[in-house]
Amino acid sequence: METTMKKKGRGKATITSQKEEEGTVRKGPWTMEEDFILFNYILNHGEGLWNSVAKASGLKRTGKSCRLRWLNYLRPDVRRGNITAEEQLLIIQLHAKLGNRWSKIAKHLPGRTDNEIKNFWRTKIQRHMKVSSEHMICSGNSQSSGMTTTDQGSSGKAIDMAESFSQAKTTFNVVEQSNENYWNVEDLWPVHLLNGDHHVI
DNA sequence: AATCTATCCAACCGCAGGTGA
DNA sequence: ATCACCTGCGGTTGGATAGAT
Numbered sequence: 482m483e484t485t486m487k488k489k490g491r492g493k494a495t496i497t498s499q500k501e502e503e504g505t506v507r508k509g510p511w512t513m514e515e516d517f518i519l520f521n522y523i524l525n526h527g528e529g530l531w532n533s534v535a536k537a538s539g540l541k542r543t544g545k546s547c548r549l550r551w552l553n554y555l556r557p558d559v560r561r562g563n564i565t566a567e568e569q570l571l572i573i574q575l576h577a578k579l580g581n582r583w584s585k586i587a588k589h590l591p592g593r594t595d596n597e598i599k600n601f602w603r604t605k606i607q608r609h610m611k612v613s614s615e616h617m618i619c620s621g622n623s624q625s626s627g628m629t630t631t632d633q634g635s636s637g638k639a640i641d642m643a644e645s646f647s648q649a650k651t652t653f654n655v656v657e658q659s660n661e662n663y664w665n666v667e668d669l670w671p672v673h674l675l676n677g678d679h680h681v682i
Numbered sequence: 683a684a685t686c687t688a689t690c691c692a693a694c695c696g697c698a699g700g701t702g703a
Numbered sequence: 704a705t706c707a708c709c710t711g712c713g714g715t716t717g718g719a720t721a722g723a724t
Contacts, residue, residue, distance in 0.1 A: 510692070510718090532709065548710075549693065584712060599713075600691055 507541040511550055515540055519547055520555050553594045560592030564601055572598055573606065 511519075522538040528551065531544030540547060553559070564572075568590055575586040583595035583602075590598065 508694075530709085544709075545695095545711090546693075552711095553692075581713065595712075596692075603714095604690060 506543055516555060523551060553596045558592050
């Protein structure tokens, strides 16, 4: 499995203040220790009731934050990186059908999170559409498609995208991501086993 | 080597819907 | 019917990193 966790902090980094240390809500990147606590708690007690999870586990995080961390990162079936060509095609087709219903789209892609798909769409597909749109405008072909780079206009265009995906994927140059500087979620498992729960997923 | 720019993506926020009192 | 709380979703932010200059 490719479930991994980055060692280095990413995303919003809210400096942990003295106040936060003293009991208020913590924000920003999760530490490995927090991941470990949450991971073990959920393995022992199950998912759901996120506010209870946040309180009972002793994490100074909101229930929302715990839920997000679990769903997007710690869940054992999360697949990371390397969105395959087939997955890309599926995303394009589903987006054409469902629009920005990322969670619905994610349900069709086992192991992929709505956040990951959303990020993928925004950073890869939308940009590709923008680039190809500009290219068509430059070459005088924009009149037939009425292109736009917004989501509103992207669904119809996505159908074209799907149709021309075979060619596109050669130029997409997407997804080959490095997994260096990651730690594995599996790294957390042995300790969990030591805690006496052998029902590993 | 230093600086600038573009890209990635984890995590936040606000809102809406569901549920129970 | 109303209120409060919880959960889930979609949009956005901004720090880290890679690549270009």
